[in-house]
Structure formats: structure tokens, C-alpha cells
Amino acid sequence: MNALASLFAALMNLPERPMRWAQGRLSGGRLGWVFVAPNLAVFAVFTFLPIAIDLHYALTGGTNLLPAERPFVGGDNFASLLDCSNHFDASSCRRDLFWYGIWNTLRFVVFQVGLMLVFSLLTAIVLNSKIIGRGFFRAVFFYPVLLSPVVVALIWKWILQREGILNAGFIGAGITPVNWLLHGNWAFFWSVFVSIWAHMGFYTLILLAGLQAIPAEIHEAAAMDATPPWRHFQRITLPLLMPSVLVVFVLGLIRAVQIFDEVYVLTGGGPGTATTFIVQYIYKTGFADQVRQYGLAAAASLLLAGVLLVLTLIQLRGMKRG
Amino acid sequence: MIRATALAASVLAMGFAAATAQAGEIRIACYSDGNECESTEVLAARFMKDNADVKVTIDKMPFKAIQESLPVQLAAGQGPDIARTTDFGPVMKYMLDLTPYLKDPGYWEASFGPVLGWMRADAKDHGIYGLMTQLTISAPLVNKTLFDQAGVPVPKAGASWDDWATAVKKVQVATKIPAGMAWDRSGARFSGPAISMGAKFFAADGSPAVVDDGLKATAGRVVDWSKDGTFARDVWVAAGGGYRDAFDEFANGRVAVYLSGSWQLTRLEKQIGDGFEWVVGSAPCGVGGCTGMPGGAGFVAFKNSKNPKDVGRFLDFLASKPVYAEWMVMTSNVPAHTALQNENLPYKLSPAGIAAVQAFGTNAALLTPLAYRLQGDPMSRPIFNAVIDRVSQAMSGQITLDQAYARITADVSDAVAASKK
Numbered sequence: 001m002n003a004l005a006s007l008f009a010a011l012m013n014l015p016e017r018p019m020r021w022a023q024g025r026l027s028g029g030r031l032g033w034v035f036v037a038p039n040l041a042v043f044a045v046f047t048f049l050p051i052a053i054d055l056h057y058a059l060t061g062g063t064n065l066l067p068a069e070r071p072f073v074g075g076d077n078f079a080s081l082l083d084c085s086n087h088f089d090a091s092s093c094r095r096d097l098f099w100y101g102i103w104n105t106l107r108f109v110v111f112q113v114g115l116m117l118v119f120s121l122l123t124a125i126v127l128n129s130k131i132i133g134r135g136f137f138r139a140v141f142f143y144p145v146l147l148s149p150v151v152v153a154l155i156w157k158w159i160l161q162r163e164g165i166l167n168a169g170f171i172g173a174g175i176t177p178v179n180w181l182l183h184g185n186w187a188f189f190w191s192v193f194v195s196i197w198a199h200m201g202f203y204t205l206i207l208l209a210g211l212q213a214i215p216a217e218i219h220e221a222a223a224m225d226a227t228p229p230w231r232h233f234q235r236i237t238l239p240l241l242m243p244s245v246l247v248v249f250v251l252g253l254i255r256a257v258q259i260f261d262e263v264y265v266l267t268g269g270g271p272g273t274a275t276t277f278i279v280q281y282i283y284k285t286g287f288a289d290q291v292r293q294y295g296l297a298a299a300a301s302l303l304l305a306g307v308l309l310v311l312t313l314i315q316l317r318g319m320k321r322g
Numbered sequence: 323m324i325r326a327t328a329l330a331a332s333v334l335a336m337g338f339a340a341a342t343a344q345a346g347e348i349r350i351a352c353y354s355d356g357n358e359c360e361s362t363e364v365l366a367a368r369f370m371k372d373n374a375d376v377k378v379t380i381d382k383m384p385f386k387a388i389q390e391s392l393p394v395q396l397a398a399g400q401g402p403d404i405a406r407t408t409d410f411g412p413v414m415k416y417m418l419d420l421t422p423y424l425k426d427p428g429y430w431e432a433s434f435g436p437v438l439g440w441m442r443a444d445a446k447d448h449g450i451y452g453l454m455t456q457l458t459i460s461a462p463l464v465n466k467t468l469f470d471q472a473g474v475p476v477p478k479a480g481a482s483w484d485d486w487a488t489a490v491k492k493v494q495v496a497t498k499i500p501a502g503m504a505w506d507r508s509g510a511r512f513s514g515p516a517i518s519m520g521a522k523f524f525a526a527d528g529s530p531a532v533v534d535d536g537l538k539a540t541a542g543r544v545v546d547w548s549k550d551g552t553f554a555r556d557v558w559v560a561a562g563g564g565y566r567d568a569f570d571e572f573a574n575g576r577v578a579v580y581l582s583g584s585w586q587l588t589r590l591e592k593q594i595g596d597g598f599e600w601v602v603g604s605a606p607c608g609v610g611g612c613t614g615m616p617g618g619a620g621f622v623a624f625k626n627s628k629n630p631k632d633v634g635r636f637l638d639f640l641a642s643k644p645v646y647a648e649w650m651v652m653t654s655n656v657p658a659h660t661a662l663q664n665e666n667l668p669y670k671l672s673p674a675g676i677a678a679v680q681a682f683g684t685n686a687a688l689l690t691p692l693a694y695r696l697q698g699d700p701m702s703r704p705i706f707n708a709v710i711d712r713v714s715q716a717m718s719g720q721i722t723l724d725q726a727y728a729r730i731t732a733d734v735s736d737a738v739a740a741s742k743k
Contacts, residue, residue, distance in 0.1 A: 062743030063412075065397035071743055091721060096729070162500070162556060181560045184718065268566075271559040272718035284563060287390055290412055290703030291737040 051305075057298035063291055070295070077299035098300060100273040101281040108192060108277060109256040116196045116203060116252055117245070123200065124207035125237075138208070142201035152198045153265035157181075160190055160266075181267055184274030191263045191275045198262060199255065203248045210244025211237070243319070250315035254308055278304055347377045348632055350621070351392065351405040353385040356588030358406065358455055358619070361652040362640075369639045376632045396624060403627040404637070406455060408619045410441050411700040417441065418623040419449035423634025430641060433659045440698035441622060452622030453637050454658035456650070460514050460583040460614035461605055461685045462486065462503070463590070467598035468578045472496035479604035479612070483515055483543065486579065486606050491552045493578040503579035504554035504568035505544075507561050507714070509706020511581050513696055514615040516540040518608035523696050523705065530701050530734050532709065533727045536610060541713050541723060548717045559718045563711055569593075572600075579603070583614070584682040587654045591675050600674060602681035605688055613690040617697050618658060656682050704737035 022034055053067070058077055060070035083094040090099035127138050144152065159165045160180040167177035180186045214237065222232050238245075260279035263269070269276035269284075278300065286297030352359040359382045366378040381402065388407055395401045396416040407413065421427045430438065430450050441451040469476050472493040477485045490502030505511050513523070521536030547553035554577055557568040572580035573593050594600055605614045621640070623633045639645060643659065650657045651667050656679065663686065669679055696702055712726040712733070721729070 061740070063741055065394060073743075091725065094732075179556065179560075182556055184720070187560075268561045269563050270561055270714070270718070272715040272720035274718070274720070276563070287394075288564065289707065289737075290409060291741050292393065292412070293736075293740050 054298045054302060054305075057294050058302050059295075061295045063293065065292075065294065073295065077295045078303075081296065081299055081303065095296070097273060097276065097284075098278075098281050101276050101278040104188075104273070104276055105257060105259065105278045107188070108195075108259060109253060111192045112195050112256045112259075113249065113252045115192065116200055117249060119196060120200050120203040120207055120248060121245070123204045124211055125233075127204065127208055128211045141204055144198045145201040147198065149198065149261035150265050152194060153262045156190065156194045156197075157266055182271055184271055187267050187271055187275050191259075191267060194262055194266060195256070195259060199252070203252060206248050206251075207241065207244050210241045213244075214240045246315070246318045250311060250318065253311050257304070257307060257311070346375050346629060346632060347379060348404060348627075348629060348636055349402045350378065350380045351388055351402040352380050352382055353388050353406055353619075354382070355456075355585040355619070356653060358653050358655075361649060362455075364652070365640060365645060365649060366636070369636055373632075373635060376629075376635065378636060396626065399626055401624050401626050403629065403633050404452075404621050404623050406619050406621055408617065409703055410451075410620070410622065410698075411703055413622065413624075414441070414443055414451075414700060416624050416626065417449075417451040418625045418627060418630055418633070419451060420623055420630075420634050420637060421450050423631050424450065425638050433641070433643070433661060435660065436694060437616075437618070437620075437658045437698075439694075441620060442698075443700065452620045453641050454618050454620040456585065456618040456653065456655035457616060457658040457663075457686065458583045458585045458618040459616055459656060459682045459686045459689065460511055460581060461682060462603040463572060463580040463582055463586070464601050464603045465572065465575060465578050465580075465598055466601050468493050468497050468499065468575065470599075472578075476601070476603060477606070480607055481604070482608055483519065483540075483606045486603075487543070487547055487552050490578045491550070494551055497578070499578065500551070500576050501554035501556075501571070502547075502552045502577065503581065504557050504571040504577040505581040506568050507558045507564075507566040507710055509703075509709045510615045510617055510697065511583075512540065512544075512709055512713070513706065514605065514613055514693065515581075515608075517610045517613050517615075517690060517692050517696070518606060519543075520609040523692065524699075530699075530705055530738060532705055532734055533731050536608075537709070537730075538723070538727065539608075541709075541716070541726065544713060545717050545723060555717060558710070558714045561714070564707070565710075573597075583617070584656045584679075585618070587671070587675060587678060590678070591654070591671060595672075600678075602678045602685070604681075605685050610692070611690045612688045613693045614685055614688075615693050615697060616686070616689050618655075654679075656686065701734070701738060701741070704741075705734055708733035708737070 022031060026034065056067055057070070059072060059074060060067070061073035061076060062070050064070050081095050081098050084099065085092040087093070087099070090096045090103055093099040123141055127134060127141065131137070147155075157164075162177070162179050162182075166180070170177045178186065180190055218236060218240070219232075222236055227236070258279055259277050260283065263275050263277060264280055267275040269280050282297045282300045282304070285293050285300065350362070352362065354360065359380055363380050366380065370376060370378055388405055389409055392401065392405055392407060393412040396413055401416065405413075410417075424430060427450055434454060437454045437457065438450060440454075442449060464476050466476060469489075474489050474492045474496070477489050487502070493499070494502035513521070516537050517523075519536045519539045520534075521540065522534055523530065523532055523537075525531035544553060548555040548558070554568060554571055557566060557571065567582065568577070568580055569582065569586060569589060571577045572582070573589075575598060590600060605612045621637060623630070623637065627633050640649065641659075643661065646657060646659050647662055647665070647667055650662065651669055654669055654671060654675065657663055657667070663683065667679075669676060671679065696705075699705075708730045712721070712729045715721045715729075716723045716726040
């Protein structure tokens with residue numbers, strides 16, 4: 001045991017000499033860089049380098065994979081993606097599938113984030129109140145978060161397909177079955193629904209933590225003043241919960257913009273392009289089509305990164321204000 | 323994201339496999355339609371007994387993993403020695419010309435001549451790049467039990483697609499099945515009927531010219547049929563993009579006719595068995611002939627192989643007439659070997675399976691030169707994808723057929739332009 005302790009101490013002392021040497025040589029400010037250097041190296045290799053490579057692909061064309069074999073095309077890929085006679089009508093665009101992806105993603109973000117915020121908030125409020133089986137319900141709502149997106153999608157596919165469980169129930173009840181995944185609006189509705197079902201638990205948990213962080217005395221004071229419940233919620237709970245709501249909003253927004261896996265397995269992007277989102281377009285263009293247009297896919301991914309960057313800045317600004 | 327992870331894992335697995343290849347070792351990236359990889363393992367074991375200096379390792383992986391990750395792997399110089407693929411275009415520039423490593427290239431030309439061209443870049447290319455592991459032929463598979471129940475005769479040889487549509491519609495109404503017929507959501511499947519209806523796919527100068535009256539006749543019919551239950555709309559519309567097979571529709575008796583092909587034999591035998599009586603129909607006819615589409619997967623060799631001589635030896639072994647015949651029997655595949663096509667191979671199949679092989683053989687004789695040419699053209703996959711994706715959009719009502727035609731032309735032009743850069 002003693003030998004082990006000595007070995008441990010010796011190991012811990014190993015960096016001491018070089019650190020003393022560095023301290024002697026470098027002034028306090030520069031020494032900080034030594035400490036952050038390992039992290040910076042990780043960032044450089046796994047974040048900045050891929051961005052630089054992505055940019056290289058976006059500025060080059062052809063189907064060759066090796067960067068050195070790709071001809072420089074400047075902004076052609078971006079121009080091609082943005083070439084539309086009317087940007088609000090995807091069918092008028094040269095890369096119509098990209099724009100179907102953009103508009104579908106935007107529609108998805110509005111519905112999914114909005115509804116998820118409302119349902120997460122309601123669920124968190126209910127789970128924060130003194131109901132019977134509160135622990136059980138908290139686990140139930142969180143459970144889908146633990147599932148893989150592919151499992152989530154397959155479960156719902158079995159429920160929603162033509163001969164699925166839902167239609168079996170309809171037939172049993174004498175109701176005409178609906179081919180849910182064959183109609184664009186229904187497929188879109190279910191994409192939003194399944195995504196909310198899968199992720200709501202996580203956001204509910206954040207809001208629940210936010211609710212529990214509100215000091216009990218404030219609620220007690222409001223109760224003593226006989227504040228009506230809606231006014232209590234509107235004037236006390238919601239304002240104090242706003243930092244958590246903002247976190248949920250921004251995280252949900254970023255996740256919604258990146259939507260791909262669940263919907264891809266559930267609908268494949270169909271019917272037609274009704275549930276084709278921007279990440280699916282990038283995947284298809286870069287990896288699934290037989291003529292692989294890496295440049296186009298890279299340009300589309302950079303545009304998506306731009307959107308995510310703006311959303312992140314909004315989050316940072318909101319958090320600063322909070 | 324999960325798909326991306328799976329793809330990355332496949333790339334890593336293939337990379338690791340390639341990186342760990344030793345002298346005298348051949349690694350094969352293989353997928354199975356039925357039992358192709360397992361049968362190859364049996365034959366490889368025999369090969370290794372006679373060639374103790376060579377080790378053949380078969381890495382089994384899903385079709386999609388090979389299709390999506392193989393070009394990336396090869397571009398990085400980390401591919402396998404041999405891969406089983408149906409998609410030769412994207413990997414063509416990495417393929418190894420086996421001619422110097424084969425005992426008798428003349429035998430290969432004589433035995434596999436019509437399909438060797440599928441692996442060649444153009445007419446000037448005379449290399450031998452691989453061995454077809456099967457010859458597939460698309461044809462209508464018929465649920466005869468449903469036809470009998472409806473009292474509708476199965477259309478005979480020489481019947482047109484309209485005759486077939488009328489017949490399956492009658493069966494659908496009489497037996498109350500969801501749809502009369504289903505086609506795999508596949509450009510190759512669509513192209514057989516399209517060529518029969520007069521589609522040419524190429525201009526006089528050889529460049530792709532996909533939209534013509536023949537293609538319009540086919541697309542128009544398919545969209546119309548999908549509206550009245552003649553055609554299983556789900557398979558094409560609900561899939562989003564890419565390939566989707568309709569085997570389950572047929573196996574579960576939800577359609578009377580299924581346009582698929584000979585590679586389904588093992589599944590037909592195993593999954594349907596005597597569940598209902600099924601037969602292979604004659605390819606429906608039109609102004610362009612009575613053709614389905616040929617196709618199939620091949621074992622192709624790659625330049626990055628460190629043991630090209632051993633690759634040649636192994637493929638020579640598989641291509642030899644008795645071994646190839648045995649292989650076809652084991653896998654229940656139609657041989658790409660021209661001499662074997664005229665022999666009655668002792669398939670271990672049910673009477674329905676044996677009849678099916680013969681019917682596929684009859685249909686093989688009807689395949690038109692254009693069908694062979696389209697299948698082997700390096701731009702065939704972009705053409706196939708553009709057609710199915712855009713026709714599906716028209717079927718879903720998202721765009722009109724005229725818009726679909728314009729998009730098909732634009733998509734193919736873009737793909738041609740990108741591939742030339």
C-alpha cells in the first residue's frame with residue numbers, strides 16, 4: 001500500500017519540474033496558454049480542421065474525394081444552391097431538393113419547438129406538483145430520451161404503417177384506416193409528434209429543475225396574498241423560469257434544425273419530399289447519390305452551420321441578459 | 323446521425339480489414355441477396371485447401387454499407403481486394419484489370435462476354451475487371467392463387483403492360499387486396515417496362531437523353547395506375563428517396579403481381595414456400611420489345627490489392643465452369659456464364675422454383691440490347707435515381723408529370739456535368 005502511495009506521489013510530482021521551468025521562463029499571461037494548449041490542440045484537430053476541410057470541399061467541384069484532385073470552382077456550389085427565381089417556391093430553384101429541405105426544416109422548427117416548449121412546460125408543472133406516483137411519471141416521460149433515434153422511429157413506423165397498430169385499432173373500432181405515411185401533411189404531423197415524444201423528457205427535466213430552483217418562500221408569499229393561479233404563474237413562476245425556458249428554447253431549436261435520423265427512418269423523407277429536411281439533403285448529396293457531389297453537400301452544410309452559429313449567438317446573448 | 327455512425331463504422335471496419343491484409347491474403351467485402359457470401363465461403367475453403375499460400379477472408383456486410391462506403395474507402399487507398407457490388411460506375415477508376423493475372427482471358431471473354439462490358443469504362447476498354455456472381459433478370463412475379471380466386475387468367479407471353487394492368491385491376495377488385503401490382507422502387511425495374519414502351523434513354527451521340535415518348539408513356543401510366551389501386555402507391559410514394567423493394571407486399575398476398583427479379587428466388591422459396599402458388603410471368607411487351615432488365619452483382623477486383631496474382635487465381639477458380647455451375651446451384655442464381663445458361667443446372671429448388679428458373683431463362687432471351695447497354699452505362703444509376711425520385715414526386719401530387727420530366731433531364735445533366743469535372 002505504501003509503495004503504491006509513493007508511486008502515486010512520484011507520478012504526481014513528475015510535472016513539477018517542467019512546470020517550475022515554464023514558470024521561470026514565461027510571464028503569468030503566457031503561462032495560461034501552456035495550460036490551454038492541450039484543449040486548443042483538440043479543438044484545432046477536431047473542430048477547426050474539419051471546418052477548413054469542409055470549406056475546401058465547398059469551394060471545389062467534381063466527384064473526386066481526395067482534396068488535391070478536386071478543381072477549384074470558387075463560389076459555384078453556393079451560387080448553385082442559392083439559384084432560384086423565387087426563393088419561396090422551391091420548385092423554381094435549380095436545387096429544388098435543397099430548398100424543399102430548407103422550407104420543411106423551417107416549418108418543422110416552428111411547429112416542433114413551439115409545441116415541445118408548451119408540452120414540456122405543462123408536463124414539468126404537473127410533475128412538480130404533488131401528484132400520486134410523481135416519481136413514476138417522471139421516469140415515464142424521461143424514458144423515450146434513453147431510446148436510440150432509430151428505435152424510436154421503428155416503434156412509430158410499426159404503429160403508423162398501413163397495417164400498423166393504430167390502423168388495427170381503427171379497424172377494430174369500425175373507423176376507416178388512414179395511410180398515415182402516404183399523405184404529406186400527415187407524415188409531417190407525425191414527424192413533429194414523434195420528435196416531440198422522443199425529446200420532450202429531456203427538456204421537461206431542465207424545466208423541472210428550473211421550477212424546483214424557485215424559492216418556496218416566493219410561492220408561499222403569493223399564496224398568502226391569495227394570488228389567483230394564472231396570475232401566480234404569469235407573474236411569478238414564468239419570469240423566474242425564463243432562464244430555463246431560454247435554454248430549452250435554444251437547445252430545442254438547434255436540435256430541430258439538425259433533425260435527420262428519426263424522420264429518415266420513419267418516412268425516408270417522403271411522401272415525395274414532404275419530410276425531407278436539410279440534413280437529409282446533405283447526406284444524400286454527399287454520401288448516398290451515385291454521383292457524389294461533395295462540394296454541394298459541403299456548401300449546404302456550411303450554410304446550415306451559419307444558421308446554427310446565429311442561433312448559438314442568440315443563446316449566448318439571451319443568457320447574458322438572463 | 324445513426325446512419326452516419328454506421329457508415330463510419332463500416333468504413334473503419336473495411337479500412338481495418340484492408341490494413342491488416344497480409345501477404346497472400348485476399349479480403350472480400352461481400353453482401354448477400356440470399357446466401358452468396360456463405361456459398362463463396364464454402365468454395366473459398368476448397369480453394370485454400372489447394373492453394374495453401376493464399377488466405378481468403380470474406381467480410382460480410384450490408385448492401386448499403388458497400389454501396390455507400392466502398393468509393394470512399396477506395397479513394398483513401400484502403401479498399402478490400404475484391405468487393406461484391408452492383409454499382410460499378412463509382413468504383414470504376416479503382417478497378418484492377420485482371421487480364422495479366424488470368425490463366426485464359428479468352429475463356430472469360432467467351433463465357434462472360436455480354437456482361438464484362440458492364441465493368442468497362444467505354445467501348446475502347448477491353449479490360450476484365452471482375453466476375454459476375456449472377457445474372458439477374460427482372461420479370462413479373464405472379465400470385466396465381468389470387469388470379470385463380472378472381473377467375474382471371476394470367477396474361478400470356480406477348481401481352482402488353484396495359485393487358486397486365488387490366489388483369490391485375492380485376493384481381494384487385496375481386497379479391498379486395500390493397501393494390502393490383504407492385505414494382506420495386508427501383509430505376510432498373512422501371513426501365514424494363516419503359517424500354518418495352520419505346521424509351522431510348524440515349525441520344526444518337528451516346529449521351530443520356532432520358533425523357534422521350536417511351537418514358538413519358540411509362541411514367542404517365544404508372545402515375546395513373548397509382549391513383550386507382552392498380553399500382554401499389556405506398557412502395558414508391560411513402561419511401562422518400564432511393565431504392566425500396568416490395569417483396570413483403572407480394573409475400574403477404576397484398577398484390578397479385580410483383581415486378582422484381584431472379585435474385586428473389588431464395589426468398590420466394592423460403593418465405594412463401596407453399597403459402598400460395600406463385601409463377602414467373604413473361605415480360606410484358608410494347609413497341610420496344612418484351613424486355614425486362616438484366617443486372618446483378620459482380621466480384622470486382624481493385625488496384626489497391628497487394629496480391630493481384632492471388633486475386634486472379636481465386637477469381638479464375640470461381641469462374642471455371644464446374645465451380646461456377648456449383649456456385650449457381652448453391653445460390654439459386656441464374657448464371658452469367660453463357661454456356662451454362664443453356665444447361666439445365668440441378669438446382670435444389672421446389673418445382674415452383676425450378677419452373678421459375680426456366681421462366682427467367684426464357685425472359686433472358688427476350689432482353690434487348692438497349693437493356694444491356696443501359697444497365698452497363700456508367701451514368702445508369704444517376705438516371706435510375708432521377709427517374710424514380712421525380713416520378714414518385716409526381717405520384718404524390720407534389721409536382722406535375724411535366725415538371726418531373728424537366729427535373730429528370732436537369733438532374734441527369736447535373737450528374738453528367740459533375741462526373742466530368
